[in-house]
Amino acid sequence: RKEVEQDPGPFNVPEGATVAFNCTYSNSASQSFFWYRQDCRKEPKLLMSVYSSGNEDGRFTAQLNRASQYISLLIRDSKLSDSATYLCVVKRQGGKLIFGQGTELSVKP
Amino acid sequence: EAGVVQSPRYKIIEKKQPVAFWCNPISGHNTLYWYRQNLGQGPELLIRYENEEAVDDSQLPKDRFSAERLKGVDSTLKIQPAELGDSAVYLCASSEDRELREQYFGPGTRLTVT
Numbered sequence: 001r002k003e004v005e006q007d008p009g010p011f012n013v014p015e016g017a018t019v020a021f022n023c024t025y026s027n028s029a030s031q032s033f034f035w036y037r038q039d040c041r042k043e044p045k046l047l048m049s050v051y052s053s054g055n056e057d058g059r060f061t062a063q064l065n066r067a068s069q070y071i072s073l074l075i076r077d078s079k080l081s082d083s084a085t086y087l088c089v090v091k092r093q094g095g096k097l098i099f100g101q102g103t104e105l106s107v108k109p
Numbered sequence: 110e111a112g113v114v115q116s117p118r119y120k121i122i123e124k125k126q127p128v129a130f131w132c133n134p135i136s137g138h139n140t141l142y143w144y145r146q147n148l149g150q151g152p153e154l155l156i157r158y159e160n161e162e163a164v165d166d167s168q169l170p171k172d173r174f175s176a177e178r179l180k181g182v183d184s185t186l187k188i189q190p191a192e193l194g195d196s197a198v199y200l201c202a203s204s205e206d207r208e209l210r211e212q213y214f215g216p217g218t219r220l221t222v223t
Contacts, residue, residue: 043214099151
């Protein structure tokens with residue numbers, strides 16, 4: 001079993017839809033949590049950090065449940081430009097990042 | 110400010126040939142990472158440097174892979190000899206220090222071994 005597991009994709013949604021991605025992690029000592037975005041044939045870029053209290057950045061909301069070792073990302077009012085692969089990332093003590101396999105999102109007109 | 114620079118962007122080689130990738134991190138970033146990303150997967154760490162010291166190379170296949178970061182700035186990752194299974198994107202990333210939340214990635218080198 002992989003240390004970080006994500007929903008298998010791809011997700012195909014119409015513009016304006018709300019879409020949610022789920023992620024679980026197995027190492028209870030994990031310290032920090034993130035969502036990265038990776039466009040096709042590009043490098044990953046930090047989308048947002050994930051905090052236990054939940055955090056929002058515009059149309060994006062991230063949630064963390066440490067007890068269940070579960071992370072989520074909600075995208076409201078999807079735009080065509082949201083089409084990308086979303087990577088769930090967990091940071092171990094010492095700075096090592098563990099990436100999930102990614103979930104591909106395709107937003108259609 | 111310039112981001113992480115990598116070269117070459119693409120490389121096609123025959124199996125058993127050697128190949129090298131170069132990375133120049135963001136100025137002032139002490140921590141440098143090499144990742145390998147296979148198709149449909151997330152990046153996997155190969156090696157991490159704190160300045161010129163390799164502090165985590167547990168995932169580096171040491172029989173054929175080597176890396177160096179002389180003077181704690183640029184870094185080179187080498188494969189010799191390459192195998193078909195080495196085809197992947199090799200990503201370099203840097204951060205100001207190992208505890209900082211964000212790693213900045215370079216565009217990667219797409220390696221195809223035929």
